[in-house]
Amino acid sequence: MNFFEHQSRARRNAAYRMLLTIGILLTPAILWTYVSSLIFGEVHWYEPLAVCGVMLPFVAAGYWYQIRKLKGGGSAIAEKLGAVLISDQPDEDDRWVLEIVEEMAIASGNPVPPVYLLDTDGVNAFAAGRTPQDSVIAVTLGAFYILNYEEMRAVIAELFSQIQNNDMRVDAQMTGVYSGIACLALLLGLAGGYTLIIGLGWAYLVFLAMSRVVRQRKYLADAAAAQFTRNPLSVASALKKIGGYEYGSVIGCRESEDFLQMYFAAPFEELGKRWVAPHPPLEKRIWRLDPDWDGEYPDVPPLESLMGDDEQADENLRRWEVLGAVGAAVSATRQTGEEPNAWDLYLARVALDSVCDVVTAAARHPDSARALIYRLLLSDDAPAREYQESQLQGCPDQEILHHMQALKGPMANLDRYLRLPLIDLCVPALKQLTPAQYKVLTDTIMSLCSVDAKTILTGWALVQILNARVPGRRQLLGLYTLSQRESDVTLVLGLFAAMGHRSDSQAELAYYRACDALPFYTAPRDDLDEEDTLKSLDKRLTHLRQLKSEEKETLMDAIAVCIETDGHITPEEIELMRAMADALDCPMPEGLETPSFETADAELLPA
Structure with a gap:
C-alpha cells in the first residue's frame, strides 16, 4: 500500500467535495438570480448578496451552537458519554492500552492525552476535543477485549491522525452549518407547495455533500494509521473484527448522535447502512487497506465468554489473544519488504522500556x-x-x-x-x-x-x-511571513546558536547555516544579553505564533539546521526546540520527533 498516495488522494477528494458543498450551499442565490432574470429580464448585483445575507444568520447560529458543545474540551465530552478515566482505575489490566497511547504520542511528538474507557459492548473508539491540547482518547470495553495489541495500536494511530487534523472541530463546523441550513429549509417549507420540496431537497443535498467530505477524511485517517504503524493489515484486521462481531461497533448511547464523526466506526447499526452516513462502509475501508481480502469476516467470540474471573474466561481470552492475532501477524509476509514497525515507534518503546x-x-x-x-x-x-x-x-x-x-x-x-x-x-x-x-x-x-x-x-x-x-493556548491567526518578523527570527536563531555550541566561532557558523534555510537575507548575529533575552522572549514568541503555517515549518527547519551543525544535539536543545514547536503549534522536523538515546543497546538497533 502506498500510504502517501492514498493520503494525497483522500485530501484531494475531500477538497473537491468541500468545493461541491460550497456550491450547493450557494444554490439558492444562483436560483434566485436565474429566476429573477427570467421574470424581470435583469439582475441587480445586490440580489445574490441579499439572498446570502438571509442565509448567514441561520448558518452562524448553527455554527455557534455546535462549537459551543465543544467548549468543555474532550474530557467533558467523554464524561457526558459515560466514559471513565482509565488512569483513575487501579486495575493493572488497563496498562497495555495506556502504553500504546503513550508510545504513539511520544513517537509522533503529540501531547499524551487522557485515556477513557467506555463501558459498552461494541468495538469502537473515539478522539474528542477542540485542539490537540484538550483532546482525549476513549476505547470501548468491547475493543479492550476483542482487539489485540497490533489492532489496538492501529486504532489509536487513527485517532491521533484525527487529533492532528482537527477532525472533530472541522466536523462540528460542518454540522453547525448544516443545522442552520436545515432550520432555514424548514422555515421555507412553511409556505407549502413546491417551496417545501425545494427546501428539503436543498438541505438533503447539503448533508449528502458534507457526508462525502467526512468520508474522505475517514479514508485519510485510515491511510495515516497504516503509514504510521507501517502495517495496513492491522487497521484492516480491526475493521474485519467489527464486521464479524455480534455487536459490531454499536455504542448504544444516544448522546453519541451529537458527535458521530469522531468515532473510529459507525456507532449505530442503522447509521452504517445509510447512503448519507459520515462513515464509509466497512467493506470499502477494508478493501482499500487489504486489496486481497476475500470478503469473509472472522468468527469473533461473544464478549461475555472473554470476561470474568473464572478459569474458563481466562482460557477463552488466552486462546482469542492467540487466534485473534493471526490476521495481523500475516502482514509481515504480505508487505513488500517494509519494516512493519516504524523507527520512531521503536525509539519510543526504547524510551519507555528503559x-x-x-x-x-x-x-x-x-x-x-x-x-x-x-x-x-x-x-x-x-x-x-x-x-x-x-x-x-x-x-x-x-x-x-x-x-x-x-x-x-x-x-x-x-x-x-x-x-x-x-x-x-x-x-x-x-x-x-x-x-x-x-x-x-x-x-x-x-x-x-x-x-x-x-x-x-x-x-x-x-x-x-x-x-x-496542560491548560492549552488559544490559537492565533496566521498573518505574517518570516521576513515581516525578521527581528524575532534573528533572536530565536541566535539563541539556539549560542545555547548549543561551545565557542563563538561554532555559534556563528550554526547561525549562518540556519539563515541559509530562510527565504531572505538575515542580519548578522548580535551578542545576546541574557536578561534582556529572557524578558523579551515571551513577547517575541507571541509574534512568531502569528506566522503563517508554512512559515512556521520553514522556521523549525532552520532551527533544526542550527542545532545539528556541530553533529551533537543536547537534551537542552531538544527541550527548547520542543517548546518552540508547541508554542508555534507546529510539528517537529522529521527525524527530531523523538530524541536519540545514548544508553540504547547497540545490538537492538536495526541495521
Missing part, C-alpha cells in the same frame, strides 16, 4: 507526577542541589516531598534524554491540577532552574511545553 515501572507509575498521579518533574530538575552539582532541596522544603503540599524521596533510588542515573518523554507521560495527571496548583508547579520549575544561569532557559522551555499541553 524506565522502571515505579517511575512510569508515578507519572500517572498528580502529586507523584509533580514530584517526578521536580526530581528531574535537581542539579548534578551538590551545592546547587542542596539549595534546590531547601527551596522545596517550603512546598505547600508535603505529600510531594514524600514522593520525591521514594523516587530518589529509581531515578538515580536516569538518562537526561528521557526528561521530555517522562514529562509527556505526566501531562494527563497534571491536567487534573487546579489553576492554583498548576501556578505553583510552574513557579517552582522556574525557581529550581534559576539556581544556575545555564538552566534558566531550560526551565523556561519546560514551562512553555507544559503551558501548551
Whole structure:
C-alpha cells in the first residue's frame, strides 16, 4: 500500500467535495438570480448578496451552537458519554492500552492525552476535543477485549491522525452549518407547495455533500494509521473484527448522535447502512487497506465468554489473544519488504522500556507526577542541589516531598534524554491540577532552574511545553511571513546558536547555516544579553505564533539546521526546540520527533 498516495488522494477528494458543498450551499442565490432574470429580464448585483445575507444568520447560529458543545474540551465530552478515566482505575489490566497511547504520542511528538474507557459492548473508539491540547482518547470495553495489541495500536494511530487534523472541530463546523441550513429549509417549507420540496431537497443535498467530505477524511485517517504503524493489515484486521462481531461497533448511547464523526466506526447499526452516513462502509475501508481480502469476516467470540474471573474466561481470552492475532501477524509476509514497525515507534518503546515501572507509575498521579518533574530538575552539582532541596522544603503540599524521596533510588542515573518523554507521560495527571496548583508547579520549575544561569532557559522551555499541553493556548491567526518578523527570527536563531555550541566561532557558523534555510537575507548575529533575552522572549514568541503555517515549518527547519551543525544535539536543545514547536503549534522536523538515546543497546538497533 502506498500510504502517501492514498493520503494525497483522500485530501484531494475531500477538497473537491468541500468545493461541491460550497456550491450547493450557494444554490439558492444562483436560483434566485436565474429566476429573477427570467421574470424581470435583469439582475441587480445586490440580489445574490441579499439572498446570502438571509442565509448567514441561520448558518452562524448553527455554527455557534455546535462549537459551543465543544467548549468543555474532550474530557467533558467523554464524561457526558459515560466514559471513565482509565488512569483513575487501579486495575493493572488497563496498562497495555495506556502504553500504546503513550508510545504513539511520544513517537509522533503529540501531547499524551487522557485515556477513557467506555463501558459498552461494541468495538469502537473515539478522539474528542477542540485542539490537540484538550483532546482525549476513549476505547470501548468491547475493543479492550476483542482487539489485540497490533489492532489496538492501529486504532489509536487513527485517532491521533484525527487529533492532528482537527477532525472533530472541522466536523462540528460542518454540522453547525448544516443545522442552520436545515432550520432555514424548514422555515421555507412553511409556505407549502413546491417551496417545501425545494427546501428539503436543498438541505438533503447539503448533508449528502458534507457526508462525502467526512468520508474522505475517514479514508485519510485510515491511510495515516497504516503509514504510521507501517502495517495496513492491522487497521484492516480491526475493521474485519467489527464486521464479524455480534455487536459490531454499536455504542448504544444516544448522546453519541451529537458527535458521530469522531468515532473510529459507525456507532449505530442503522447509521452504517445509510447512503448519507459520515462513515464509509466497512467493506470499502477494508478493501482499500487489504486489496486481497476475500470478503469473509472472522468468527469473533461473544464478549461475555472473554470476561470474568473464572478459569474458563481466562482460557477463552488466552486462546482469542492467540487466534485473534493471526490476521495481523500475516502482514509481515504480505508487505513488500517494509519494516512493519516504524523507527520512531521503536525509539519510543526504547524510551519507555528503559524506565522502571515505579517511575512510569508515578507519572500517572498528580502529586507523584509533580514530584517526578521536580526530581528531574535537581542539579548534578551538590551545592546547587542542596539549595534546590531547601527551596522545596517550603512546598505547600508535603505529600510531594514524600514522593520525591521514594523516587530518589529509581531515578538515580536516569538518562537526561528521557526528561521530555517522562514529562509527556505526566501531562494527563497534571491536567487534573487546579489553576492554583498548576501556578505553583510552574513557579517552582522556574525557581529550581534559576539556581544556575545555564538552566534558566531550560526551565523556561519546560514551562512553555507544559503551558501548551496542560491548560492549552488559544490559537492565533496566521498573518505574517518570516521576513515581516525578521527581528524575532534573528533572536530565536541566535539563541539556539549560542545555547548549543561551545565557542563563538561554532555559534556563528550554526547561525549562518540556519539563515541559509530562510527565504531572505538575515542580519548578522548580535551578542545576546541574557536578561534582556529572557524578558523579551515571551513577547517575541507571541509574534512568531502569528506566522503563517508554512512559515512556521520553514522556521523549525532552520532551527533544526542550527542545532545539528556541530553533529551533537543536547537534551537542552531538544527541550527548547520542543517548546518552540508547541508554542508555534507546529510539528517537529522529521527525524527530531523523538530524541536519540545514548544508553540504547547497540545490538537492538536495526541495521
